[in-house]
Amino acid sequence: MNQNSYRGGRHKKADPSTAFRCSVNFTASEQSKLLSMQEQSGIESLSAFIKMQIFGKPFKVHVVDxxxxxxxxxxxxxxxxxxxxxxxxxxxxxxxxxxxxxxxxxxxxxxxxxxxxxxxxxxxxxxxxxxxxxxxxxxxxx
The missing domain is CATH 1.10.287 (Helix Hairpins)
Known part of the structure; x- marks a missing residue:
C-alpha cells in the first residue's frame, strides 16, 4: 500500500509564528482616533500599523500642501x-x-x-x- 502524506487542505505555513493573535476592544472615540492616525501614517494595513505602534517603530506623517x-x-x-x-x-x-x-x-x-x-x-x-x-x-x- 502506497500512503500519501498529503491529505488535501491548506498547506502549512513556512513561519508558524504568525498564528498568534490578540484582541483589543476600543470605544468609538478611540477607534476613530486610531483610524485617523493610521490614515495619517499612510500604512494600508491596520494590523501592520498597530504592530508598529506596539513595538515602538516610529511613523512619519507626510502632509502634502x-x-x-x-x-x-x-x-x-x-x-x-x-x-x-x-x-x-x-x-x-x-x-x-x-x-x-x-x-x-x-x-x-x-x-x-x-x-x-x-x-x-x-x-x-x-x-x-x-x-x-x-x-x-x-x-x-x-
Missing part, C-alpha cells in the same frame, strides 16, 4: 525646459559651425552668449526663490 506641490511641479517643468535649451544650444552651435562663415557664426554666437547669461541669472533667481520657499514653508519643525 497643494501650493507647495504646484510650486515643485512648476519648478521641475522649468528644469526640463533648461535641459531642452541645453540640448538645443549644442545643436545650434554645431549647425552654426557647419553652415555659416566665421563672421556670421561669431555674430550669432555673441547674441546666444548674451541670452545664455540672462538665462543663468534667471536660473540663480529661481534657485534662490526655491531655497527661500523651502526654508519658510517646507521645513517647519513641530
Amino acid at each position: 497643494d501650493n507647495s506641490r504646484i510650486f515643485i511641479d512648476r519648478l521641475s517643468n522649468m528644469n526640463n525646459h533648461y535641459r531642452e535649451i541645453r540640448i538645443s544650444y549644442n545643436l545650434m552651435l554645431t549647425t552654426l559651425r557647419e553652415n555659416f562663415n566665421e563672421k556670421k557664426a561669431m555674430a550669432a554666437l555673441y547674441k546666444i552668449e548674451k541670452m545664455t547669461i540672462e538665462l543663468v541669472k534667471l536660473n540663480r533667481e529661481i534657485v534662490a526663490l526655491a531655497k527661500d520657499f523651502d526654508e519658510r514653508w517646507l521645513r517647519k519643525s513641530p
